[in-house]
Amino acid sequence: MNILDLLFPKKCVGCNKLGAYFCPGCISNILQAELVCPGCERPSIGGVTHPVCRRKFGLDGLWSLGVYSGSLRSAIQKIKYRYIKELAEDLVDITLEYWAKSGTFLLDEIKKNYGKDWVVVPVPLHWTRKNSRGFNQSSLFAKVFADRLGLDYSEALKRHKMTSSQVGLDSQKRRQNIKNTFSLTMNHELITNNTILVDDVWTTGSTLKECCYVLKRNGAKKVWSLTLAR
Ligand SMILES: [Zn+2]
Numbered sequence: 751m752n753i754l755d756l757l758f759p760k761k762c763v764g765c766n767k768l769g770a771y772f773c774p775g776c777i778s779n780i781l782q783a784e785l786v787c788p789g790c791e792r793p794s795i796g797g798v799t800h801p802v803c804r805r806k807f808g809l810d811g812l813w814s815l816g817v818y819s820g821s822l823r824s825a826i827q828k829i830k831y832r833y834i835k836e837l838a839e840d841l842v843d844i845t846l847e848y849w850a851k852s853g854t855f856l857l858d859e860i861k862k863n864y865g866k867d868w869v870v871v872p873v874p875l876h877w878t879r880k881n882s883r884g885f886n887q888s889s890l891f892a893k894v895f896a897d898r899l900g901l902d903y904s905e906a907l908k909r910h911k912m913t914s915s916q917v918g919l920d921s922q923k924r925r926q927n928i929k930n931t932f933s934l935t936m937n938h939e940l941i942t943n944n945t946i947l948v949d950d951v952w953t954t955g956s957t958l959k960e961c962c963y964v965l966k967r968n969g970a971k972k973v974w975s976l977t978l979a980r
């Protein structure tokens with residue numbers, strides 16, 4: 751045990767038990783979300799976008815670890831305001847263990863060319879928000895995820911507009927609210943590849959859909975959305 755563990759003992763985000771950020775019981779309590787098509791949010795095998803829901807600049811699929819409740823929700827809220835790399839690693843490992851056990855369409859896609867044609871891109875925060883927190887939780891997840899799978903990582907997108915709160919808006923208003931919010935950064939050389947777009951939570955999907963639109967308008971081939979919760 752190192753000294754930091756003594757000074758700041760790890761507690762389970764779900765039940766406060768000492769020893770780890772996620773105890774085995776709380777891991778098994780994560781409710782697996784049924785995979786859905788990002789277009790219509792109806793069930794879809796592997797989270798692949800239904801053929802009838804395909805749009806020219808739309809998402810190709812959506813994979814989420816679980817339902818936004820219980821220990822998963824606590825973990826996501828905790829990491830939003832405090833940089834805890836180990837907790838991000840735990841969440842990514844839980845995702846990858848699940849993939850290893852049950853397989854998923856997205857993993858099969860990534861493995862096709864040994865991951866060489868995929869790049870992992872986080873959904874960006876506006877710089878003012880990033881400064882007040884000091885980090886972007888989606889970048890933290892995206893980096894750990896890219897590291898674990900040996901994929902390229904790129905902060906290809908930036909948020910150049912502060913969006914007003916999305917709370918209370920219906921999906922069409924959310925879409926309008928988020929329009930023209932994102933653009934490419936100077937690090938966009940990799941986006942002609944397939945992209946895994948990482949965010950913490952899928953709510954209405956308007957943010958992820960808008961990011962996908964910008965990436966595809968600029969040459970990205972496939973764009974999959976990966977979120978911890980939905
Ligand atoms: Zn626990």
Ligand SMILES: [Zn+2]
Nearest residue numbers: 787790800803
């Ligand atoms: Zn659909």
